[in-house]
Each structure stands twice: as structure tokens, then as C-alpha cells.
Amino acid sequence: MKTSVERVDDTTVKLSVTVEAERVGAAIDAAARRLGTEVRVPGFRPGRVPRRVLESRIGKGAVVQEAAREALPGFYAEAARAEDLAVVGPPEFSVDTFEDGKDAAFAATVEVLPVFDVPNYAGLQVPHPDWEVTDTELAQQLDALRERFAELGTVERPLQAGDYAVITVTASRDGQKVEEASVEDLLYAVPEPAPEGDEQVSELDRNLLGAQPGAVLRFRDTLGTDYGDLAGQELDFTALVKQVKAKRLPELDDDFAITASEYDTIHELRDALGAQLAAQKKAYARQALRGEVVEAVCALVEVPLPESLVNDDLRFRVNRIAAQAKEYDMSLESYLAAAGQDAESLVDELREEARRTVKGRLVVDAVGREVGITVSEADVGAEIGRQAARLGRPPEELAKVMTTPDRIAGLVSDVFRRKAIDHLVESVQVLSAPPEDPASDEPAATGEPGEPDEPDGPEGAPSNSSR
Numbered sequence: 029m030k031t032s033v034e035r036v037d038d039t040t041v042k043l044s045v046t047v048e049a050e051r052v053g054a055a056i057d058a059a060a061r062r063l064g065t066e067v068r069v070p071g072f073r074p075g076r077v078p079r080r081v082l083e084s085r086i087g088k089g090a091v092v093q094e095a096a097r098e099a100l101p102g103f104y105a106e107a108a109r110a111e112d113l114a115v116v117g118p119p120e121f122s123v124d125t126f127e128d129g130k131d132a133a134f135a136a137t138v139e140v141l142p143v144f145d146v147p148n149y150a151g152l153q154v155p156h157p158d159w160e161v162t163d164t165e166l167a168q169q170l171d172a173l174r175e176r177f178a179e180l181g182t183v184e185r186p187l188q189a190g191d192y193a194v195i196t197v198t199a200s201r202d203g204q205k206v207e208e209a210s211v212e213d214l215l216y217a218v219p220e221p222a223p224e225g226d227e228q229v230s231e232l233d234r235n236l237l238g239a240q241p242g243a244v245l246r247f248r249d250t251l252g253t254d255y256g257d258l259a260g261q262e263l264d265f266t267a268l269v270k271q272v273k274a275k276r277l278p279e280l281d282d283d284f285a286i287t288a289s290e291y292d293t294i295h296e297l298r299d300a301l302g303a304q305l306a307a308q309k310k311a312y313a314r315q316a317l318r319g320e321v322v323e324a325v326c327a328l329v330e331v332p333l334p335e336s337l338v339n340d341d342l343r344f345r346v347n348r349i350a351a352q353a354k355e356y357d358m359s360l361e362s363y364l365a366a367a368g369q370d371a372e373s374l375v376d377e378l379r380e381e382a383r384r385t386v387k388g389r390l391v392v393d394a395v396g397r398e399v400g401i402t403v404s405e406a407d408v409g410a411e412i413g414r415q416a417a418r419l420g421r422p423p424e425e426l427a428k429v430m431t432t433p434d435r436i437a438g439l440v441s442d443v444f445r446r447k448a449i450d451h452l453v454e455s456v457q458v459l460s461a462p463p464e465d466p467a468s469d470e471p472a473a474t475g476e477p478g479e480p481d482e483p484d485g486p487e488g489a490p491s492n493s494s495r
Contacts, residue, residue: 031107038332039142043119045107047132052099056128059095096126104136114141117336139334146394147328149455154324156461159313161306169301170280177288180273186238187272189220193236194271199263206263209251213270232267243269253357310462317461321452322388325395331387341382346375389445396448403443411443 030046063086100121108115117139124133180192187193193216199209218236222229231249239245245267253259278284285297353363364374412430416423430439 029103029107029110031110033111033113036137039139039334041113041138041140043104043107043111043113043136043138045103045132045134045136047103049129049131051103052095052126052130052132053128055099056092056095059098060091062098063091063094092127096123096132100126100134103132103134107136108138113138115139116141116334139336142332142334142390144329144331144390144394146391146398147325149325149328149395149452152324152328152456153459154317154321154456155459157313157316157320159310159462161302161309165305165309166298166302169305170298171277173288173301174277174280174284175275177284178275178277181276183272183274184241185272186240187218187236187269188274189218189237190275191218192216192273192275193218193239193269194273195236196268196270197232198266200266201261201263206258208258209255209263209265215273232265235267236269239269241269241272245269313462317458318449318453321456321458322392322449323384324456325452326384326387326391329391331390333383333386333390337386337389338379338382341385342375342379345378345382349374392445392448392452395452396444399448399451401444401447401451403440403447407443407447408439411439411446 029048029051032044034042034044036042100123104119104121115138119136119138122135122137124135126132126134183191195214195216196212197210197214199206216232216236219233221237222233231247232245235245235247245265247265247267248262249265250260250262251258255261278287280294282293285291285294289297289300291297291300349363350360353360356363358366361371364371408431409427412427413423415430416426419426429435
């Protein structure tokens with residue numbers, strides 16, 4: 029076999045291949061034997077049809093075409109290995125010659141990893157993400173705790189956002205009651221007012237705001253998808269507001285601390301919540317720092333991006349959103365409409381995210397290769413242990429899933445990139461970092477394919493094992 033490579037652009041090459049006539053003939057013979065088991069020829073048992081008879085039956089060209097279809101991928105893979113090409117996409121074949129008794133000549137145009145210089149990141153200054161707890165954040169935590177212990181009390185005033193209404197709703201069509209859409213003594217939470225023109229808001233929500241106890245509300249509305257066979261039908265509704273109830277939040281005092289926690293005073297509760305919030309915020313900030321460092325290093329270099337890698341990552345992101353829509357029993361279009369987005373703007377947004385992610389992976393991989401990072405069995409085992417702890421599953425159980433032939437390469441790539449990012453974080457100058465906590469041995473979080481912790485970072489999206 030003879031091979032040569034011509035660069036088409038920064039991410040594409042043309043691989044020209046010549047294969048010896050003997051190997052071409054063997055490929056045609058193999059194709060003829062296989063076709064002989066499928067084509068029925070009177071007088072011959074399957075698999076016993078001579079090649080000349082088969083060719084007279086289906087045509088010599090059909091046999092050669094089948095041989096080329098079967099053999100070219102193998103010849104191409106052998107040639108790519110011989111040229112040490114880091115292929116990242118499927119090839120496009122152009123066949124010049126493939127016939128019995130002659131050398132085969134074909135070309136494969138394929139995307140490869142780009143070649144670029146790793147930037148000088150030593151001493152690069154990267155601000156640490158905010159890690160200090162503010163008074164406002166602590167107050168929000170306390171308010172959230174108060175909400176959990178809030179009680180509802182009846183009030184004599186119009187309904188406001190955040191109130192609860194006890195209502196009886198009667199649905200009818202042509203004067204006949206529709207039982208499936210009617211309900212008595214429903215405790216209904218009144219939401220915040222929706223923006224003007226928001227078509228997703230129910231007519232009940234529109235009418236409840238400002239309604240007095242005892243009010244009778246009449247309106248028409250269309251039933252949603254959660255009404256099964258009735259979905260999409262427009263009905264007449266009558267809603268009787270029986271009571272207006274408002275939340276009563278407990279006072280922030282020692283009695284509340286005793287009721288809501290293991291602490292005896294509000295000061296102890298506040299300190300404990302502050303410490304817990306500080307630990308969480310530092311953990312998130314440490315993880316966010318890894319993404320910030322990768323972005324800062326990426327900003328130092330221009331990297332040509334193979335479109336196949338970008339499209340693979342984009343497909344992953346779109347499929348993830350489609351799966352979320354399916355969980356709500358909605359089409360992707362309906363799901364996007366509910367979120368105030370259209371498909372075109374979403375794809376544009378996700379494509380930019382995909383490009384950032386692919387660039388991050390390429391830069392991190394290049395750094396890892398340059399500094400000689402390796403992945404040992406112990407590294408893989410430790411990664412499985414971290415993933416198991418994060419997912420709350422036994423390591424042995426997760427190992428069976430993550431070390432299958434179709435996933436082990438991705439797992440190794442994740443570990444490789446984790447170690448490369450560890451090196452980057454240690455090599456740059458982090459500004460305004462929190463003081464070291466000697467008591468903390470919490471490992472940094474990591475993403476796995478399909479369940480990323482860093483959705484926009486190189487550790488987070490689907491792994492590409494090409495390095």
C-alpha cells in the first residue's frame with residue numbers, strides 16, 4: 029500500500045491511497061463468495077455459485093461495486109494509521125480505480141485534529157470566582173427556611189400574588205358540566221403577574237389577581253396537554269373564590285431556631301447556615317475556577333475547529349433539550365415556545381457553546397500531551413470512585429457500566445482532561461482565592477458523558493477520545 033497526504037485546510041486533509049492488485053482481487057473474491065450465499069441461482073446451492081456464473085447473473089460491475097463498498101473502509105483505516113492521522117470525522121471517498129487485476133487508487137477527504145502551538149500560560153492571572161457569602165445570601169437562606177415553616181391564615185382582602193385561594197371551579201360545554209375539568213375546594217397558589225402578551229398564562233390566573241372573597245369569576249379557556257383526550261378543547265369556566273389565605277412567616281427568634289433546627293438560639297442557627305452556605309459557595313467557586321482557567325488559556329490562542337466535532341457537540345446539546353421536553357410530555361417546539369425561544373435562535377446559541385467546548389477540549393488535550401500527562405489504572409479507578417460518590421452508587425456497579433468497550437475510551441479521556449486542568453490551575457496565578465482549608469479534602473467535581481457538572485467546559489460534554 030502506498031499513501032500520501034495533502035492538506036486541504038487547517039482541519040481537513042486529502043489522503044491518497046494505492047492498494048496492490050493482489051489485495052484488490054482478494055477483496056473481489058470475498059465479495060463474490062458472500063454474494064453467492066445471498067443470490068439464488070437455479071442448479072446451485074447457496075454459497076456454491078461459481079464467480080463467473082454469479083457475474084453473468086448480476087453483472088461483474090455489481091460484484092466489484094460490492095467489493096469496493098466492503099473493502100474501502102478497511103483500506104482507508106490502514107492508510108490513516110500509516111500516516112498517523114488524528115481523524116475526527118467520517119471520510120468522503122473518491123475512487124479512481126477499483127477493478128480486478130489492477131492496483132486500486134482512491135482518495136479520502138477527512139477532518140483531522142488541528143495543529144496549533146500551545147500558548148504560554150505560566151503566570152497567567154485568573155480572578156477566582158466569588159466565594160464569600162454576603163449578608164443578602166444568608167438572609168435569603170433564612171427566608172427560605174422560614175418559608176418551609178410558614179402557615180396559612182385566612183385574610184379578608186383581595187387576592188395578591190403569593191396568596192392562596194380556596195376555589196371551586198366548574199367547567200362546562202354547551203351548558204353541560206365537564207366533570208374532568210371541574211374541582212371543589214381547591215387550594216390554589218396565585219402566581220406572580222405574567223408579562224403583557226404572555227399566551228402561556230391561564231385565564232384563571234388572570235382573573236384571580238385582585239378578586240375578593242366570595243367573588244364569582246367567569247371566563248373561557250383552552251385545556252392543556254395534562255387533560256388527556258380533552259386537551260385543546262375550549263370550555264366555559266365558573267370559579268367561586270371561597271377564601272383568601274396568606275402565608276404567615278415565623279419570626280426569626282430563638283423559638284424558631286428550636287422548631288426549625290437542632291440549635292437553641294437564632295444566633296447559632298444563623299452561624300450554622302452561614303458556615304454551610306460558605307462551604308457550598310467555595311465548592312462551586314473552586315469548580316467554576318477550573319472553567320475560568322480553561323477559558324483564559326483558550327483566549328491566548330486561535331484554534332481551527334473541525335466542524336464534525338462542533339456538530340457532534342451541538343447534536344448532544346439539542347438531544348438533551350429534546351429529552352427534557354419529552355419528560356414534560358411536550359414537543360421540542362412547544363417546550364421552546366414555553367421558554368420564549370425559537371429553534372433557530374436556540375441552535376445559534378447552542379452552536380456557540382459547542383464551539384467553546386470543542387476549543388476547550390482541544391486546548392486542554394494539547395496541554396496534556398505537551399506536559400506528558402498519562403492515565404493509569406489507579407487514575408481510572410479513582411475517577412470511578414468519584415463518579416460513584418457523586419451519583420450515590422456502589423463503585424463496583426458503576427465500574428461495570430463505565431468500563432465497557434464503548435465507554436472506556438471516554439472515561440480515559442475524562443481523566444486525562446481532569447489531570448490536564450489540574451496542571452493548568454496549578455500553573456496560573458489565581459487572584460483573590462479563598463484561604464486554604466486544611467480540614468477540607470473534598471475532591472473537585474467532574475462531569476461524565478451525558479451528566480456534565482461543567483456543561484460548557486472540556487470536562488463536561490460528551491468525550492472525544494482522539495488525542
